[in-house]
Amino acid sequence: MKKLLRFFAYALATLALLILLGFLYIQIKGIPSYDTVTIDYHATPTPERIDRGRKLVGSLCIGCHINREAGNLGGQFMPDAPQEFGKIYSQNITGDKTYGIGEWTDAEIVYLLRTGIKRDGKYAPPYMAKLPFLSDEDMASIIVFLRSDDPLVAPSPIADTPCEPSFLTKFLSNTLFKPMPYPSAAIPMPDTSNxxxxxxxxxxxxxxxxxxxxxxxxxxxxxxxxxxxxxxxxxxxxxxxxxxxxxxxxxxxxxxxxxxxxxxxxxxxxxxxxxxxxxxxxxxxxxxxxxxxxxxxxxxxxxxxxxxxxxxxxxxxx
Ligand code: HEC
Ligand code: HEC
The missing domain is CATH 1.10.760 (Cytochrome Bc1 Complex; Chain D, domain 2)
Structure with missing residues (x-):
């Protein structure tokens, strides 16, 4: 009987140690990294795409990336992100070469928006939008608009504050949340008559x-x-x-x-x-x-x- 009890005590202690090690591992590893972009992609600017992109970015990205003082997409603390995910800061996505995305290639931007993998290979957790269904044409419009001199995205030197993801975000990003595959076929515009x-x-x-x-x-x-x-x-x-x-x-x-x-x-x-x-x-x-x-x-x-x-x-x- 005593032997059996001792066995259970050891088993429990080992289990507790394993859980602790797993916890430490995820806490130290943080958000996982993946292979970086290898695709070839360039969006050609046209006035129609800039207009369409203004509408899409102004409906879709603005809610999170707005900097309320500057009135542009300079990014800031997102008070509306549920606290269980950590302290979340949207980033500067204006054309600024130091603080914004002025140095990102079109391929790096499209890769992030499709898969959730950033320029440095880090995974962007679900508090950053991903667009697996957006048509190729609308995607091109977003990228062309981000490159434009519209006041929303004209270079603005607002320094980024990195996100402080919670343990839950780190845990889910190492288990449940995965990058999306880069689309293997063209994505057409929907049939607007339907x-x-x-x-x-x-x-x-x-x-x-x-x-x-x-x-x-x-x-x-x-x-x-x-x-x-x-x-x-x-x-x-x-x-x-x-x-x-x-x-x-x-x-x-x-x-x-x-x-x-x-x-x-x-x-x-x-x-x-x-x-x-x-x-x-x-x-x-x-x-x-x-x-x-x-x-x-x-x-x-x-x-x-x-x-x-x-x-x-x-x-x-x-
Ligand atoms: C629900 C809120 C939300 C929406 C909507 C959103 N973003 Fe983000 N975005 C974020 C957050 C938060 C980050 C920081 C992610 C991180 O730290 O991993 C981010 C990061 C980025 C980055 C990486 C910037 C950098 O310097 O690392 C780019 C580029 C970006 N977003 C572009 C866009 C575009 C374009 C749209 C619209 C199509 C968009 N985002 C919509 C919240 C959002
Ligand atoms: C960032 C989160 C968020 C997004 C994205 C969002 N909504 Fe909402 N929506 C809300 C919240 C929160 C309310 C309730 C606001 C309140 O109580 O005043 C709401 C309210 C509504 C209402 C009013 C419903 C009612 O019963 O009073 C409609 C309609 C609606 N949303 C449609 C949409 C549509 C369509 C979209 C996409 C184009 C959308 N929402 C995107 C958070 C969101």
Whole structure:
């Protein structure tokens, strides 16, 4: 009997030691690194691409990369990133050669946006957007715009503060979170005459699903529709004061989702932040002022086709 007890005591001590070593290993290793870019890529600037890129960057990247004092994409502390991920700072993505991405090649930028692998090989955890579904043409527009002299991205010497990822982020980045494969085939633009397909394209690429599903941790960025509680709301981004702002259910459920909303109400809410004259949006959901009625209407048509989820989300702080 005593022998057996001693055996268990040793086994437990060994297990505890292994867990401690694993913990230390991940804590010291930090965010993993991968092979750096080997692709050949160049985006040719055209005025149409600059315009399109302004709209995409101004809808998609601005929410995180805005520097609120400078009014450009100089990056800053992101108070809305859930604290469990650590202290998160979006980086300077203006054309500045020292602090921004002026020295990055087009290939390095596209590789990061597609796979999540940065110029130095480090993996960018899910608090940085990845765009596996964006069409090649829209991708080129984003890159051409980032290179332009638009005030949002003109070189601005704002020094970066590196992120301080939490142990959870490091752990997940060594286990669950993996870079995405670089696309092996061309990605065409969606067929805009099919509003459901177009709306899906927008809902995926504008990352609406990322905030409006159950939890950032269970989002599936490669198969968004497999994210837990897809568009059923209840995720917990923070506002600028660090308070939880629960996300509403956008599925067609009539009681708890937006099943009773008209397309006009939806467009007004997303573009101007108002429904029937009442404030419908607060930070971190900024009105998508640059999207057209047709684009937001297409998102509505798509949301009509996804499974309804019954999940009542109370509006935060009201
Ligand atoms: C949800 C917030 C979020 C969104 C949306 C987002 N980013 Fe980021 N981005 C970040 C964070 C946070 C980092 C820092 C990541 C890190 O430290 O690994 C980052 C890093 C980067 C970097 C690397 C910069 C460097 O100096 O290392 C580039 C380039 C970049 N983002 C471009 C973009 C572009 C272009 C878009 C729009 C298509 C975009 N980001 C959308 C949060 C975001
Ligand atoms: C950064 C996280 C985030 C992103 C990205 C985001 N939302 Fe939201 N959204 C929210 C939050 C939080 C609220 C609730 C705000 C409040 O309570 O005032 C909200 C509210 C809404 C509402 C109002 C719903 C209601 O029942 O009142 C609609 C509609 C909506 N979002 C649509 C969208 C669409 C479409 C997209 C993509 C184009 C999107 N959201 C992207 C966080 C986000």
């Amino acid at each position: 509003t459901v397909e177009w709306g899906r394209y927008m809902a995926y690429n504008m990352e609406c699903f990322s905030c409006h599903s159950a939890d950032f941790k269970s989002n599936d960025f490669q198969h968004p529709e497999k994210s837990a509680g897809f568009f059923g709301g209840g995720n917990k981004p923070l506002n600028l004061e660090g308070e939880v702002m629960l996300t509403p259910n956008l599925t067609p459920d009539k009681e708890t989702g937006i099943g009773n909303w008209t397309k006009q109400q939806f467009i007004a809410a997303v573009k101007s932040g108002k429904v029937d004259g009442q404030e419908a949006l607060r930070y971190p959901m900024n009105p998508y002022v640059r999207l057209s009625d047709e684009e937001v209407g297409a998102i509505y048509d798509y949301l009509r086709t996804i499974p309804a989820i019954s999940n009542k989300v109370e509006r935060s702080g009201l």
